[in-house]
Amino acid sequence: MKYIEEFQDPQLARRLLDEIHATVTRPWALMEVCGGQTHSIIRHGIDQLLPEQLELIHGPGCPVCVTPLEMIDKALEIAARPGVIFCSFGDMLRVPGTGRDLFQVRAAGGDVRVVYSPLDALRVAQDNPGSEVVFFGIGFETTAPPNAMTVHQASRLGIRNFSLLVSHVRVPPAIEAIMRSPDCRVDAFLAAGHVCSVMGVGEYPALADTFRVPIVVTGFEPLDILEGVRRAVRQLENGEHRVENGYARAVRDEGNAAAKEMIADIFEVTDRAWRGIGVIPGSGWRLAPRYREFDAEDRFDVGDITTSEPAECRSGEVLQGLLKPHQCEAFGTTCTPRNPLGATMVSSEGACAAYYLYRRLGGTRATATSPTVEATPVG
Incomplete structure (x- = not known):
């Protein structure tokens, strides 16, 4: 498949790893911002194949995970x-609110x-004019354009029984x-390619200059991530x-003009709780x-x-990169995908879910010498 298999080549990954090992001379901490990148890193064991001086910190890049509890309620x-x-x-239905989740609301008769x-x-909403239809609009910049387009369409078509619960x-x-943050120890960022x-x-250039941190835009396949790390x-x-675009096959420096115009028309910037x-x-x-x-x-x-x-639940520390999932006392015991304490355990992009799915239950490093690009989840 074009742009998938090419970026999972073990030999090319080995070359990138060799160059990274040859370049590193001191400890550095890099944060990947996207939850999709976190899952790719853990699935393929990339973090365990890097030099011991390099640490990958998992950032608040899971849109479901950062949706605040009050918005869930x-x-x-x-x-x-x-x-x-x-x-x-679908991944919002298992996210726990105060005492219940959307699955339980549905089981109790909610539509x-x-x-x-x-x-x-x-x-x-068009098919059910007698009902109020609400869409839960969460996410980062990637989901904002379709949500904005939907509101635009509802307004244009005069569909008044539709509304959006916004948590962008x-x-x-x-x-x-x-x-x-006074606890910050991030030296560089791997920025999310789909957001960019x-x-x-x-x-991003102002952030790189202000805080003197490299910001590298990366994709989601093993070679994308290794190139971003390199x-x-x-x-x-x-x-x-500096800001570098390591995902040029999908990202233009100026972004998508039509999508940005739609966002600017429908939304306005506000403070948000994570x-x-x-806040x-x-x-x-x-x-x-x-x-x-x-x-x-409002409605x-x-x-x-x-x-x-x-x-x-210590998911807040996980989302800030202050804690790895397996370092939480509840991880895998009182907090599991079947009985989650927080969204990071049930979201498809949550760091806790990645660690649980791929059995990253402890802190030991792998002894493998090449990326496990065909890794299969255990259990």
């Missing part, structure tokens, strides 16, 4: 109401449906918050801090005033719902 409250059809992507696109939810977050402010394919790289390490060893982290100024989007009639928070009057995180 708002979704649960709306979904449980009579006359509501609540639509969501909760899994869709594969926000436009599917809009069609549900933005990557650059999160990087800034991480770097300003939408927004471009325009917001470029970041080369900059660190040379005392440089689960386990707190990051300017780190999210909400519907612009002219589209506020499609805002589910169902759930804006005042507030909650507190369970003390036993």
